Amino acid sequence: MKKFKELVLSAILIVLAGSIIYAGGMTESSQSSKQPTRNLTMWSATTFGMDEAYNELIDLYTEQNPGVAIEFSSYPVENYETVLKTALVAKSGPDLFFTHGWNNLEVYVKSGDAALLEGRIDTGLYDDASLMPSKVGGKLYAAPGVTSNVLTVFYNRELFRQFNLSVPKTYEEFTTVCETLAANDIAPIAMGGAEVHSFLFPLLTIGPALIPDYFRDVRSGKVSTLMDARFIDLNKKLLEWAEKGYYQKKFEGTKFGGAMILFQNEQAGMLFTGSWDYAGITEPVPELEVGAFPFPGKTEPVGVRTVNAGFSANANSANIDDAISFLNFASSRESAEIIIKHTKGIPVLSGVGGTSDAMKEAIDVAVWDDFFQIAFNIAGLNNTNIQDVWMNGILDVFAGNQTFEDLIGKMDAVWDREIYQAIYQ
Amino acid sequence: MAVSHYDPDETARNLDPAEPGESMKKTFGSGMKPNVLVYISFILPGLLLYIVFILIPIAATALNSLTQWDGVGEKVFIGFDNFVKLLIDPIYAPQLLRALKNGLWFVALSFAIQMPTAIYFAYMIDKYLKIGELFKFIIFLPQVLSMVSVSVMALLFFDPNFGSLNNVLMKLGLESLTRSWLGAGKYLRMIVPLLLSWKGVGIPVMLILSNLKSIPKEYIEAATIDGANEFTRFRIILLPLLAPSLTTSSVLMYLGAIGVFDIPFLVGDKHGGPGGVVDTLGTLFYRISFGSPYLNNNIGLGTAVAVIQFLVMMVVSTLIVRVRRSKEMELS
Numbered sequence: 241m242k243k244f245k246e247l248v249l250s251a252i253l254i255v256l257a258g259s260i261i262y263a264g265g266m267t268e269s270s271q272s273s274k275q276p277t278r279n280l281t282m283w284s285a286t287t288f289g290m291d292e293a294y295n296e297l298i299d300l301y302t303e304q305n306p307g308v309a310i311e312f313s314s315y316p317v318e319n320y321e322t323v324l325k326t327a328l329v330a331k332s333g334p335d336l337f338f339t340h341g342w343n344n345l346e347v348y349v350k351s352g353d354a355a356l357l358e359g360r361i362d363t364g365l366y367d368d369a370s371l372m373p374s375k376v377g378g379k380l381y382a383a384p385g386v387t388s389n390v391l392t393v394f395y396n397r398e399l400f401r402q403f404n405l406s407v408p409k410t411y412e413e414f415t416t417v418c419e420t421l422a423a424n425d426i427a428p429i430a431m432g433g434a435e436v437h438s439f440l441f442p443l444l445t446i447g448p449a450l451i452p453d454y455f456r457d458v459r460s461g462k463v464s465t466l467m468d469a470r471f472i473d474l475n476k477k478l479l480e481w482a483e484k485g486y487y488q489k490k491f492e493g494t495k496f497g498g499a500m501i502l503f504q505n506e507q508a509g510m511l512f513t514g515s516w517d518y519a520g521i522t523e524p525v526p527e528l529e530v531g532a533f534p535f536p537g538k539t540e541p542v543g544v545r546t547v548n549a550g551f552s553a554n555a556n557s558a559n560i561d562d563a564i565s566f567l568n569f570a571s572s573r574e575s576a577e578i579i580i581k582h583t584k585g586i587p588v589l590s591g592v593g594g595t596s597d598a599m600k601e602a603i604d605v606a607v608w609d610d611f612f613q614i615a616f617n618i619a620g621l622n623n624t625n626i627q628d629v630w631m632n633g634i635l636d637v638f639a640g641n642q643t644f645e646d647l648i649g650k651m652d653a654v655w656d657r658e659i660y661q662a663i664y665q
Numbered sequence: 666m667a668v669s670h671y672d673p674d675e676t677a678r679n680l681d682p683a684e685p686g687e688s689m690k691k692t693f694g695s696g697m698k699p700n701v702l703v704y705i706s707f708i709l710p711g712l713l714l715y716i717v718f719i720l721i722p723i724a725a726t727a728l729n730s731l732t733q734w735d736g737v738g739e740k741v742f743i744g745f746d747n748f749v750k751l752l753i754d755p756i757y758a759p760q761l762l763r764a765l766k767n768g769l770w771f772v773a774l775s776f777a778i779q780m781p782t783a784i785y786f787a788y789m790i791d792k793y794l795k796i797g798e799l800f801k802f803i804i805f806l807p808q809v810l811s812m813v814s815v816s817v818m819a820l821l822f823f824d825p826n827f828g829s830l831n832n833v834l835m836k837l838g839l840e841s842l843t844r845s846w847l848g849a850g851k852y853l854r855m856i857v858p859l860l861l862s863w864k865g866v867g868i869p870v871m872l873i874l875s876n877l878k879s880i881p882k883e884y885i886e887a888a889t890i891d892g893a894n895e896f897t898r899f900r901i902i903l904l905p906l907l908a909p910s911l912t913t914s915s916v917l918m919y920l921g922a923i924g925v926f927d928i929p930f931l932v933g934d935k936h937g938g939p940g941g942v943v944d945t946l947g948t949l950f951y952r953i954s955f956g957s958p959y960l961n962n963n964i965g966l967g968t969a970v971a972v973i974q975f976l977v978m979m980v981v982s983t984l985i986v987r988v989r990r991s992k993e994m995e996l997s
């Protein structure tokens with residue numbers, strides 16, 4: 241009797257399992273005729289508005305190309321490169337992937353993962369400067385970037401009005417703004433001193449404005465050392481501002497996010513960061529009146545910008561033609577409008593609207609420099625990155641463990657001048 | 666009424682593989698020696714998992730440390746150049762030395778905080794059994810929190826502008842005591858071991874408690890009769906007999922402190938905080954291997970750091986066990 245019961249139970253279980261599998265198979269087969277024939281995956285680092293922008297672009301593209309489906313995924317900036325590289329090494333990478341261009345794109349070109357796009361993407365709308373991040377060795381390996389990134393100084397318009405301050409046009413006016421705010425118990429500059437890039441952004445913002453001649457001399461080859469008094473004094477400005485009380489109290493323990501909150505809470509008057517943070521600053525506090533200005537130079541303000549590259553196509557993709565077709569679509573003026581609408585960024589193409597008033601202020605500049613060039617963000621000797629050396633040592637300087645001369649001396653010792661001059665001259 | 670017959674000799678024969686009894690023969694075959702295939706079949710699944718998920722990754726890491734590799738391109742074999750670079754390069758050698766020194770500092774402080782605390786808690790829980798259950802729960806609770814949760818809580822607590830600590834001090838009129846807790850090296854290098862100890866003390870307490878419970882009460886009773894006070898009983902009788910759990914706890918504390926990554930990374934940052942005071946082998950590995958989104962990464966060099974960390978952890982923990990075991994042998 242017991243064995244009979246076991247047999248019956250086993251039979252019921254087998255029938256149940258079989259029917260579930262059959263039903264699943266039926267579901268799959270009944271849907272298969274409606275599914276697109278070609279599926280693409282697209283990966284990016286998470287930035288504000290990017291998901292919405294590309295999902296709208298994908299919807300438009302797939303309406304026009306019903307045989308294609310594209311799945312867009314974004315990952316936190318800190319993890320994105322690791323996730324992407326792991327997938328590419330395992331040959332399971334996406335068909336389309338984002339890089340920041342320049343030497344970051346070069347890594348994927350050297351590994352054979354980024355497909356050559358020269359002659360396959362219509363770049364007629366873009367000038368040579370905006371295509372530079374998408375090129376390696378003079379050839380196109382990424383779609384043109386449609387947003388420009390600008391380093392700028394965000395300021396609180398209400399606080400400026402309250403203390404009768406205007407946007408500074410000279411360095412002396414900037415220090416007057418700082419002194420006035422400090423005298424009224426408002427931190428002049430919100431500083432996330434616990435994180436390294438909080439110091440990097442001001443340095444790159446003020447550099448081309450205060451010592452444009454130095455960067456010109458370096459690019460022309462007239463000067464080939466970082467141990468130049470101009471560059472050292474520029475770095476020392478960061479420490480000087482701390483000593484003058486231009487940062488909020490206890491800035492050393494504040495993360496960048498905390499500095500942003502201080503600015504949003506109107507406890508600080510200014511914040512040095514990039515245009516990519518504009519939406520992140522203003523969206524949570526829409527009533528905050530935010531403006532932006534390029535840092536005042538010796539004779540005029542100097543803007544610092546760069547263009548990210550657009551997406552690259554995976555050279556090993558089974559649907560490379562569809563991937564390149566989408567990249568062409570994403571490089572159009574219509575696509576640029578959609579991207580700017582969601583990201584609230586600064587368009588590369590003139591005539592593309594949607595930029596905020598603050599960003600219009602930030603780009604109201606006659607003279608520009610490129611922040612990848614001034615950051616010396618390229619490989620040094622023995623595969624050491626110079627900016628990496630600076631970032632590893634800047635907190636040591638503020639902790640009093642080394643001087644800027646020590647730190648810049650270390651950078652200078654590993655600076656591969658040949659690579660720099662080959663790229664930028 | 667039937668009485669079951671217990672033959673201790675039969676039981677002993679069954680338990681002795683050199684002289685198997687009938688039931689042993691039935692289980693393991695009719696030969697004098699047990700069937701080795703049965704042993705292998707029991708350990709094979711676990712062994713395979715160990716090989717695939719532990720040994721092979723360790724071997725792969727060791728091989729990667731002998732290459733120059735950015736994580737996606739071609740691996741170029743460079744021998745021991747990565748290790749030489751870590752030991753003598755003016756950029757990397759100071760960072761490695763600093764990470765090792767910080768690790769040893771965390772070990773020393775964690776040990777100094779956790780060991781006496783764990784012994785005290787275990788002793789008190791054992792002594793006051795009724796309320797001990799509640800304290801066991803409270804003490805073990807941080808253990809179940811993730812390192813990330815602990816770090817985020819610490820950030821919210823110690824933030825100089827929005828953190829609870831400074832806000833409470835200001836509300837109490839003690840603004841002069843507010844500090845940049847996470848921005849000053851002298852505070853940050855105390856906060857990290859404190860967090861490690863708070864989170865990690867649960868397991869040593871459990872180990873020592875179970876060791877305490879295994880000590881025969883007759884020893885304590887005999888000492889009491891002989892006139893020994895509580896402290897003397899603890900020092901002369903209990904403490905030496907806690908040697909096994911103290912050895913295990915020491916190893917766990919050492920490994921936890923020298924291998925820490927999450928808390929320094931989140932509370933400091935990947936550069937080790939102000940002056941690199943909480944830079945560890947883990948954050949050094951992360952910084953070199955994964956760096957920043959914009960800079961080239963050096964997986965080969967990073968895995969060399971990981972190999973050094975592995976050797977430091979393995980060699981010292983083996984030494985701790987050997988030294989402690991020899992002491993345990995003396996006591997027994």
